[in-house]
Amino acid sequence: MPKKIYIFDTTLRDGEQSPGASLNTHEKLEIAKQLERLGVDAIEAGFPIASKGDFEAVKTIAENVRKPVIVALARAVKQDIDRAWEAIQYAAKPRIHTFIATSDIHMKHKLRMEPEDVLKRAVEMVSYAKSLCEDVEFSPEDGTRTRPEFLYRILEAVIDAGATVINIPDTVGYAMPEEFGSLIRGIRENVRGIENVILSVHCHNDLGLAVANSLAAIQNGAQQVECTVNGLGERAGNAAMEEIVMVLKTRSDFFDYYTDIVTEQIYRTSTMVSHLTGMHIQANKAIVGNNAFAHESGIHQHGVLSNRQTYEIMTPESIGLKQSQMVLGKHSGRHAFEERLKELGFSNLTHDEINSAFHRFKDLADKKKFIMDKDIEALINEKVLEVPETYELEYFHISSGNTLVATSTVKIRSDNEAYEEAACGDGPVDATFKAIDRAVGVEVTLEDYYLRAVTSGKDALGEVTVKIRKNGDVYIGRGLSTDVI
Ligand code: KIV
Ligand code: ZN
Numbered sequence: 001m002p003k004k005i006y007i008f009d010t011t012l013r014d015g016e017q018s019p020g021a022s023l024n025t026h027e028k029l030e031i032a033k034q035l036e037r038l039g040v041d042a043i044e045a046g047f048p049i050a051s052k053g054d055f056e057a058v059k060t061i062a063e064n065v066r067k068p069v070i071v072a073l074a075r076a077v078k079q080d081i082d083r084a085w086e087a088i089q090y091a092a093k094p095r096i097h098t099f100i101a102t103s104d105i106h107m108k109h110k111l112r113m114e115p116e117d118v119l120k121r122a123v124e125m126v127s128y129a130k131s132l133c134e135d136v137e138f139s140p141e142d143g144t145r146t147r148p149e150f151l152y153r154i155l156e157a158v159i160d161a162g163a164t165v166i167n168i169p170d171t172v173g174y175a176m177p178e179e180f181g182s183l184i185r186g187i188r189e190n191v192r193g194i195e196n197v198i199l200s201v202h203c204h205n206d207l208g209l210a211v212a213n214s215l216a217a218i219q220n221g222a223q224q225v226e227c228t229v230n231g232l233g234e235r236a237g238n239a240a241m242e243e244i245v246m247v248l249k250t251r252s253d254f255f256d257y258y259t260d261i262v263t264e265q266i267y268r269t270s271t272m273v274s275h276l277t278g279m280h281i282q283a284n285k286a287i288v289g290n291n292a293f294a295h296e297s298g299i300h301q302h303g304v305l306s307n308r309q310t311y312e313i314m315t316p317e318s319i320g321l322k323q324s325q326m327v328l329g330k331h332s333g334r335h336a337f338e339e340r341l342k343e344l345g346f347s348n349l350t351h352d353e354i355n356s357a358f359h360r361f362k363d364l365a366d367k368k369k370f371i372m373d374k375d376i377e378a379l380i381n382e383k384v385l386e387v388p389e390t391y392e393l394e395y396f397h398i399s400s401g402n403t404l405v406a407t408s409t410v411k412i413r414s415d416n417e418a419y420e421e422a423a424c425g426d427g428p429v430d431a432t433f434k435a436i437d438r439a440v441g442v443e444v445t446l447e448d449y450y451l452r453a454v455t456s457g458k459d460a461l462g463e464v465t466v467k468i469r470k471n472g473d474v475y476i477g478r479g480l481s482t483d484v485i
Contacts, residue, residue: 006224010044015232021277025057032061038265042069048087049080062091069093076100076125085132095135102140130162137165144175159193173206181216188221200224203239210239229273242287264320278476330365368459378454382480400428408432444468
């Protein structure tokens with residue numbers, strides 16, 4: 001009888017700790033709703049003590065996303081735990097996740113605490129969290145570099161204090177799969193009371209082993225895996241949710257485990273997270289990369305045409321990826337458009353959202369002869385979240401060439417005031433950014449300018465993601481047009 005593996009998604013907490021991946025409350029809520037549709041068991045929504053924004057986001061998710069457990073992170077510190085509880089107290093299924101480092105290197109150099117004091121603090125804070133919330137998760141940070149005897153002692157003590165989930169993090173992505181599997185087996189065999197709680201793992205990808213380590217842990221008794229969409233996370237990221245889930249599904253002959261993930265929602269979730277965080281997915285990324293189901297060589301194409309199983313171990317449809325088809329054109333009506341949206345998995349759009357998407361589709365159909373599924377997805381994703389417009393670009397003029405210094409003139413409006421400026425730059429994009437900086441009188445650092453063609457061909461839609469930094473805050477904007485400038 002296959003055993004269930006709980007999927008604990010930490011995209012909105014550890015994933016959001018990826019450099020440059022910050023999300024606002026609305027964006028986090030959209031992602032949390034999509035994670036609910038995906039069927040995750042738990043969502044770690046954030047670290048409420050970290051900032052007011054984090055607190056608000058966790059609270060909003062706790063109040064609006066009712067099916068999964070909503071988890072808030074807290075150091076083993078009373079104020080952190082109070083703030084975490086304040087954020088999730090109205091959740092249908094709240095959980096406080098508290099942690100303290102237990103490896104010699106962390107205790108000595110980071111905490112500057114003696115092991116016995118760390119143990120005492122862990123017990124006190126788990127008991128305190130338990131007095132507020134029935135469901136309490138405890139993590140010994142840097143668990144894989146912790147002396148096993150000390151690890152066993154602290155785990156027994158926090159279980160006695162009321163922990164319901166014990167999570168073993170490979171915080172620095174140091175473990176090897178066999179070694180990590182043995183550690184989990186050792187915990188199963190040596191920690192009194194472990195059979196009464198959920199044993200979880202949390203692997204980082206510094207050596208590219210996060211997924212392999214999570215799977216080794218599952219084979220040795222872990223019941224929950226902590227992971228992120230697209231493997232986002234600190235440094236090299238966390239274990240990728242889509243990879244763990246698809247391994248268990250595709251190799252069900254090898255693994256006697258299952259998850260409750262609706263795998264057909266994987267592609268949509270991955271695209272949404274990439275879009276909202278501005279973190280692009282490498283083309284050859286397993287499961288969700290653009291090339292994951294592409295067959296380039298003639299031999300492979302021939303094989304796939306005769307029988308897909310020759311080179312495909314899972315179907316694109318199983319992750320919700322439809323073959324991009326030429327779907328609609330200039331003369332397609334609203335009904336056909338709406339039907340196609342449903343087939344593409346956009347079944348939760350409101351009447352107004354469909355109307356607005358249909359107008360944008362008609363505008364695009366005037367410029368582009370064949371509209372593909374990917375164009376429609378991009379049109380919808382572009383509007384997932386919009387903030388009210390402050391400035392409106394009235395026009396821009398560019399002169400550029402291989403023997404000219406690029407210059408750009410822009411006219412921008414805000415509150416009935418118009419601002420016109422010109423600037424030279426290293427290419428038309430640079431010149432335009434400089435002219436905009438001057439017109440709005442705000443200087444920002446351009447962190448990333450990323451242009452990708454949504455489909456192929458000269459008339460392809462171009463999608464641009466821009467990340468700017470001002471006073472330490474990162475802002476992300478996106479635009480979609482057949483004119484890439
Ligand atoms: O990597 C880590 O150790 C963590 C803990 C807070 C669980 O993210
Ligand atoms: Zn982590």
